[in-house]
Amino acid sequence: MNDATLRALSAINTSFYAEHADSFRGKRTVPWPGWERLRPLLASSGTPLRVLDVGCGHGRFADFLASALPDTDVSWCGVDAS
Numbered sequence: 001m002n003d004a005t006l007r008a009l010s011a012i013n014t015s016f017y018a019e020h021a022d023s024f025r026g027k028r029t030v031p032w033p034g035w036e037r038l039r040p041l042l043a044s045s046g047t048p049l050r051v052l053d054v055g056c057g058h059g060r061f062a063d064f065l066a067s068a069l070p071d072t073d074v075s076w077c078g079v080d081a082s
Contacts, residue, residue, distance in 0.1 A: 014081060024057065031064040039068050048073040056080045 017024075042049060042065070049072055053061050056078030065074050 010081075017081065021058075028057065028060060031060065031068075035061070035064050035068075043069055043072060048075050051076045053078040054080075 049065075049069070051061075051065065051074060053059075053076060056062070057080055059078050062076045062078060065072075065076060
């Protein structure tokens with residue numbers, strides 16, 4: 001992909017999420033069902049658990065981790081373009 005295309009797609013993405021972020025946040029308030037299947041794996045992975053959440057939005061997965069693994073030392077880093 002050339003630089004011009006990359007910049008154009010990035011601008012479209014940034015514009016879209018700037019316009020729709022509040023709507024997404026309001027509709028995505030509960031954990032995804034698949035996250036619950038991760039609980040045993042995450043709980044047995046050892047501590048501290050280090051999580052990189054790329055495309056984290058408003059941090060819903062971090063909230064899930066905190067409630068699903070209250071006795072686990074979790075270090076969470078969320079990255080999102082919006």
